[in-house]
Amino acid sequence: MLTNLLIDNTESWEIPSLVIYTESTWEKRLERAAQKWNISVPILKNDFLAKAGESIVLRNNDKKVTLLGIGDSIAFKVIEDAVRKHVFANRDKVGKSYTLNLKHLGDHLENVISPIISGVLLGHYQLKGIPTNVDIHLILPKENRAKHIILIEDAKKVAEAKLWAMYLVDTPSNIIDPQGFADEIEAKSNEFGFDATTFRSREGLKTLGLHAVLAVNAGSKNNPSFSILEYTPKNPVASIAFVGKGVTFDTGGISMKGSQNMHWMKCDMGGAAAVAGAIAAIAGMRLPIAVTGFIPATDNMVDGASVKPGDVIQSHSGKTIEVIDTDAEGRLCLADGVSFACKMKNFDHIVDIATLTGSSVMTLGYEAGAMLSNNVETAQLLTEASISTDEKIWQLPLWDVYNKGIQSDVADVKNYPGNPAAGAIHAAKFIEAFVQENTKWAHLDIAGVAFAANGYGKDRNATGFGVHLLLEFAKIIANQ
Structure with a gap:
């Protein structure tokens, strides 16, 4: 990303200027602004109240400024969306350089600076993957300048990790296939500061015992991959693991999906992208917590070798699985990933995340992801992280x-009950069967929130959901 944040307090009328206000800071500034821009207070007050997303352009002779409101809410998504929508809508007008004036936010700045920076950087995101080249000159108040600069740097790292996750999801599956995903992880590991180990062949995954992943991959011409991302600081206060579903394209297999909107299925690795982005952010911020990510990646295709409904397959845990529905493939990948994580190390918490079921969408719509957990502490930590980041999740039983x-007559478990009732819960119960006893584990189903019709493209596109949530989860544990 070539969007440059320049903390140089450069004020110039030669380039566009964007000034941000909360409702309360605008109320204090209103009369002075009206005098400066030669407009009556009642008219200006009528035209602009600094509510979230509200904007106005003021002109006086050869001077021009845009005021943008973010309201008085401190909800991260409210502020981020207000700023992102404005920047996105006006990105062609501002050219290659503009000022972002935050100095009037005063004491409010500390609470709103992170979502503002995130909104600005996400606003310049392009779905075609072409990096933007924009210089943004930040104007900050003199008070607490050093603290604000640190907050800006941290916010930038989080936004860049989120942008990477969005790019992974939005890029077509003939580019980000299982090998392309592993390429991306290896390429970004040095940039963000984590270690990456990738296994890229069927023989390699067979040696690791990832039999359920290989069953999903059986109908594909593309080799699967299995990536392990590790960030280990000195003297970590805890050790946690994330497992992400990395199905780079999902036809449904023999239990094939309908053709309408199947092109959206490039998004079925949204959980894996969230894991990659979260670990990138954690490493970039140098948190004092060890984090390991596990990403089993494959596509789910159809040919004569494809796994069939009724087949019984092996898994990493040693348990056998009756495949009832080949379109319930993500939970097969997660079963192997979670089992691998459990056997690799005694992690303090394991969280898996996936675009898994339509049931979670039917239950929670497009506003929240589903959370299911075998441990009260893990669930509470994720809930706290959700509230802090405004990435909404809701716990199901x-x-x-x-x-x-998930009981089977011919195997240890089956991957689908045969009907969609309680689908998100049954998917989680299936994954739970591969979690070792006494492991603190949670499952996040983000099918409704990872890929959205959000106005930032002509079709659905990635939201980056999960990156900030998992990062905050790690931060809370690190600060305990």
Whole structure:
């Protein structure tokens, strides 16, 4: 990304200027602004109240400025969306350089600076993957300048990690296939500061025992990959793991999806992208917590070798699986990923994340992801992270009564109950069967929130959901 944040306090009328206000800071500034721009207070007050997303252009002779409101909410998404929408809508007008004036936010700045910076950087994101080349001159108040600069640098690292995750999801699956995904992870590891180990062949995954991933991959001409991302600081206070579903394209296999909107299925690695982005952000911020990411990546295609409904397959854990529906492939990948994580190390917490079920969308719509967990502490930490980041999740039950939905006559478990009722819960119960006893584990189903019709493109596009949530989860544990 070539969007440059320049903290030089350069004020110039030669380039466009964007000034940001909350409602309360604007109320204090209103009369002075009206005098400066030669406009009556009642008219200016009527035209601009600095509500979230509200903007106005003021002119006086050869001077021009745009005022943008972010309201008085401190909800991250409210502020980020208000700024991003404005920047996105006006990105062609501002050219290659503009000023971003934050000096009037005063004491509010510390609470809103991170979503503002995120909104600005995301506003310049282009779906075609072409990097923008823009210089943004930041104007800050003199008070607490050093602290604000640190907050800006951290916000930039998080935004850049989120942008990478969005790029991974939005890029067509003939480019980000399982090997392309591994290429990206290896390429970005040095930039963000984490270690990457990638396995790129069927023989390699067979040696690792990832039999369920290989079953999903059986119908594809593309080799699968398995990537392990590790960030290990000196004297970590805890050790956690993330497992991300990396299905780079999902036809549904033999249980094939309908053709309408199948092109959206390039997004079925949104969980893996969130894991990659979160670890990039954690490494970039040098948090004092060890984090390991596991990304099993494959596409789910159809040919004569494809796994079939009714087949019984092996898994990393040693348990056998009856495949009822080949379109319930993501949970097969997660089963191997979670089992691998459990056997690799005794992590303090394991969280898997995936665009997994339509059931979670039917339950929570496009506003929140589903969370299911076997541990109260893990669930509480994720809930706290959700509230802080405004990436909404809602806990669903994981009661043992749902186990009957994954019981099989011919294998240890089956991957689908045969009907869609309680689909998100049954998917989580299936994954839970591969979690070792006494492991603190949670499952996040982000099917409704990873890929959205959000106005930033002509079609659905990536949201980066999960990057900030997992980062904040790690931060909370690191600060305990």
